[in-house]
Amino acid sequence: MRLSGDVAIIGAGLIGLAVAHELARRGATVRVFERDLPGRAASWAGAGMLAPYTERMNDDALARLCAQSLALYPGFVADIEATSGVGVHLHLDGIVNAAFDDVRMDELRRDAERLRANGVACDVLDRSGAMLAEPSLGRHVFGAIAVEGEGAVDNRRLGRALTAACESAGVAIVRDARDVAVECDARRVLGVRSNWGFAGASHVVVAAGAWSASLPGLPVACEPPLEPIKGQMLALAMPRGFLKRTTWVPGAYLVPRDDGRLLVGATVERAGFDQRVTADGVRSLLDAALDAAPALGDFAVTETWAGLRPGTPDERPILGPTSVDGLILATGHYRNGILLTPVTARLIADFVERGDRAVLEPWLLARFEKEGAATKRMSKP
Ligand SMILES: Cc1cc2nc3c(=O)[nH]c(=O)nc-3n(C[C@H](O)[C@H](O)[C@H](O)COP(=O)(O)OP(=O)(O)OC[C@H]3O[C@@H](n4cnc5c(N)ncnc54)[C@H](O)[C@@H]3O)c2cc1C
Structure with missing residues (x-):
């Protein structure tokens, strides 16, 4: 029709x-x-x-x-x-979710069991497996799970x-x-x-x-019935391949782009229609990212921004x-x-x-x- x-x-x-x-x-x-x-x-x-x-x-x-x-x-x-003739850089090579203590690692193991029971392929990685998967993770990493089939688009x-x-x-x-x-x-x-x-x-x-x-x-x-939910993010200039896949760490996620940016996100704030990038917002993202991957500390911050999620x-x-x-x-x-x-x-x-x-x-x-x-x-x- x-x-x-x-x-x-x-x-x-x-x-x-x-x-x-x-x-x-x-x-x-x-x-x-x-x-x-x-x-x-x-x-x-x-x-x-x-x-x-x-x-x-x-x-x-x-x-x-x-x-x-x-x-x-x-x-x-x-x-x-x-x-359109425009490439959108879709990557569905999995997402790594890293733990930095045993309590969090236990939660991730339970997540992995639940996902597998629902037919989602998911690997549980010990410390060396996690560091092999994402070498940029700091030496305090405890382990990780890697969920297949997920990813990111630009x-x-x-x-x-x-x-x-x-x-x-x-x-x-x-x-x-x-x-x-x-x-x-x-x-x-x-x-x-x-x-x-x-x-x-x-x-x-x-x-x-x-x-x-x-x-x-x-x-x-x-x-x-909507409420704007503010999210602040920032980008670092990363050497190519420094982080291979989208990686979640406590308090932040890290998303590598093909153009060399590494996105660090995101805050979740009820602040009306305010779209300012704040010192607190940037600090919380950088703290979380650098705690998990200290080597990021040497990279340039190239961009900061904020947007409004339509929350229900x-x-x-x-x-x-x-x-x-x-x-x-x-x-x-x-x-x-x-x-x-x-x-x-x-x-x-x-x-x-x-x-x-x-x-x-x-x-x-x-x-x-x-x-x-x-x-x-x-x-x-
Ligand atoms: C920091 C952050 C991180 C996020 N990360 C993810 C993620 O990783 N994965 C994911 O799936 N989602 C993510 N989201 C959520 C996702 O971005 C939004 O849910 C989605 O973009 C909403 O799309 P939309 O088209 O409804 O709204 P918008 O992209 O906000 O578009 C609405 C459009 O309507 C226009 N408009 C509004 N009022 C009028 C008017 N009166 N007249 C004419 N035009 C008007 C605006 O100008 C705008 O262009 C994130 C959001 C934020 C802020």
């Missing part, structure tokens, strides 16, 4: 762009409204880790969704790279690639859009108004990340229809939006194309109404 009709998407982060690309491929006419540059907000600030298992999720449904998205990643990336490159792929698939990306507002009547969505005028649409997808709740024109009943009360994304016909949410991806990009694009496109709602049940905004929105909602900043 080929889609017909106009879809308007608000927000050109990875989520909005991937949904736009998937819908355009299926035949829809798609416009994306972005007030800034595409792929520059949380989607740019993130570390790009694809780590559904190392993240240790207690929510089985969310863990399954993340694993499903990880499985989609190679095909998703191959498609976007082929259409999310900044993925943003550029998706932007180019969207444009070559005919998506109109409206940059620098001002005063973007949803327009609805009592029953259904009508389109999007901006400084460019009114654009009618049969479906409007709100993918404005941490800002999705404050969009003008969004009916109160359709406001997602239950840490699940909010995906799918609302009480207003045609008005769809694709937001609230919190810590795993880069990982969840391919599966989000597929679920939202399936819904627009076939009205497939059952599969979206765990992710609908309506779950908060059932549980009592008043108590579950986070305070709106």
